[in-house]
Amino acid sequence: MNEYIKEAKEHLIDVSGIVTFFALWEILPRIGIVDGQFIPPLSEVLQTLWQLTAGGMLFLHIAASLQRTLIGLALAVGTGLPLGFLLGGVYPKLSRQLRPLLRMLGQINGFSLFPIFILFFGIGEGAKVSIIFWSSIWPILFTTIAGIKQIDPLLIKSARSMGASRAIIFWKVILPGAAPVIFTGVRTGATHAFLMLMAAEVIGASAGLGWLIHNSAMNSVIPRLFAGVISIAVLGAAITYVLHYLEELLIDWKPVSRNES
Numbered sequence: 001m002n003e004y005i006k007e008a009k010e011h012l013i014d015v016s017g018i019v020t021f022f023a024l025w026e027i028l029p030r031i032g033i034v035d036g037q038f039i040p041p042l043s044e045v046l047q048t049l050w051q052l053t054a055g056g057m058l059f060l061h062i063a064a065s066l067q068r069t070l071i072g073l074a075l076a077v078g079t080g081l082p083l084g085f086l087l088g089g090v091y092p093k094l095s096r097q098l099r100p101l102l103r104m105l106g107q108i109n110g111f112s113l114f115p116i117f118i119l120f121f122g123i124g125e126g127a128k129v130s131i132i133f134w135s136s137i138w139p140i141l142f143t144t145i146a147g148i149k150q151i152d153p154l155l156i157k158s159a160r161s162m163g164a165s166r167a168i169i170f171w172k173v174i175l176p177g178a179a180p181v182i183f184t185g186v187r188t189g190a191t192h193a194f195l196m197l198m199a200a201e202v203i204g205a206s207a208g209l210g211w212l213i214h215n216s217a218m219n220s221v222i223p224r225l226f227a228g229v230i231s232i233a234v235l236g237a238a239i240t241y242v243l244h245y246l247e248e249l250l251i252d253w254k255p256v257s258r259n260e261s
Contacts, residue, residue, distance in 0.1 A: 040223045048223040049230060061228075062235060064207040068125065068200065069193050069239075072132025076189055080137045081182065084144025089174060095145060106138035111199040128200040135196040136189035143185025147178030176251075183247040187240060194236040209235070 022042055029036035052058035087095035110131040117127040151174060159169045201210030209232040216225035 038222060040226065044223045045226040045230065049227040052224070052227060058227075058231060061207055061209050061212050062231065064205075064211075065197055065201065065209040065232070066235065068128050068208065069132060069190075069197055072129045073136050073186075073190055073193050075129070075133045076136035076140055076193075077186060079133075080140030080185075080189070081144055084141045084182075085148065085170075085174075087141075088145035088148030088178075089170075092149075102138075102141070106142065108134075110134040110196050114199075114203065123203065127203075128205065131196050131200040132193045135192040139188035139192060140182075140185045143181050143188070144178065147181030147185075148174060150181065151177040179251050180247070183243065183251070187243050190239050190243060191236070194232065194239075197232070 025039075026042040028034040029039055029041045049058070052061075087098065113134060114127065114131060117130040121127045121130060155173050155177065156169060159173050164172070197208070198210035198213060201208040202214045205211040209228050213225055213228040213232070216222070216228060
């Protein structure tokens with residue numbers, strides 16, 4: 001019973017913080033403490049958000065951003081997972097040799113490579129997806145390698161001693177053992193994808209939440225700018241929630257540390 005009360009208090013604290021933030025957002029511009037020209041009251045932002053939604057424009061921008069994000073993230077998952085399994089499980093020595101190079105590449109901001117992506121893919125969707133792909137693949141790759149390395153070798157040896165094939169060991173031992181860490185990498189990759197989304201949509205785009213925010217800033221339409229910020233935050237939170245749901249759905253166990261066993 002005490003645990004439920006404690007959990008309820010924690011949720012109440014979280015909600016109270018959000019309510020306080022939004023209340024200050026509405027009140028401070030109204031009473032002049034904050035310049036309403038730069039930070040308009042929350043009610044004006046919500047009114048603009050409703051107008052964009054009612055006119056259907058918001059859904060067009062969300063669809064454009066969501067398409068770019070999901071394509072880039074899917075390509076990162078489709079590349080990072082197999083490469084991580086190869087480097088972490090099949091070629092561990094090669095993984096150690098490539099580690100400094102991969103770490104260095106992972107530190108390069110995707111937007112700084114935008115001119116190179118334009119040379120290869122033009123100023124269209126390819127360059128934008130490439131930025132998202134580049135920013136997302138590294139946490140997925142690194143966590144996949146780390147997830148495989150943290151599997152107890154005794155489990156693999158036991159499976160081999162019982163005559164399990166490589167395919168069975170992969171599907172029954174390696175993949176389930178590394179899955180929780182891999183999902184962490186995918187969620188981190190999704191976060192990086194949304195961080196790069198605004199930068200990707202600044203150049204050569206005519207739709208998308210990043211374009212909406214940039215266009216609003218250039219034209220000093222501040223309520224629409226904040227409406228775009230709220231939309232991209234909600235969309236990012238929604239994708240994170242979906243990934244959490246998939247993790248809970250697909251992984252019905254959690255690793256137990258040796259101290260707890």
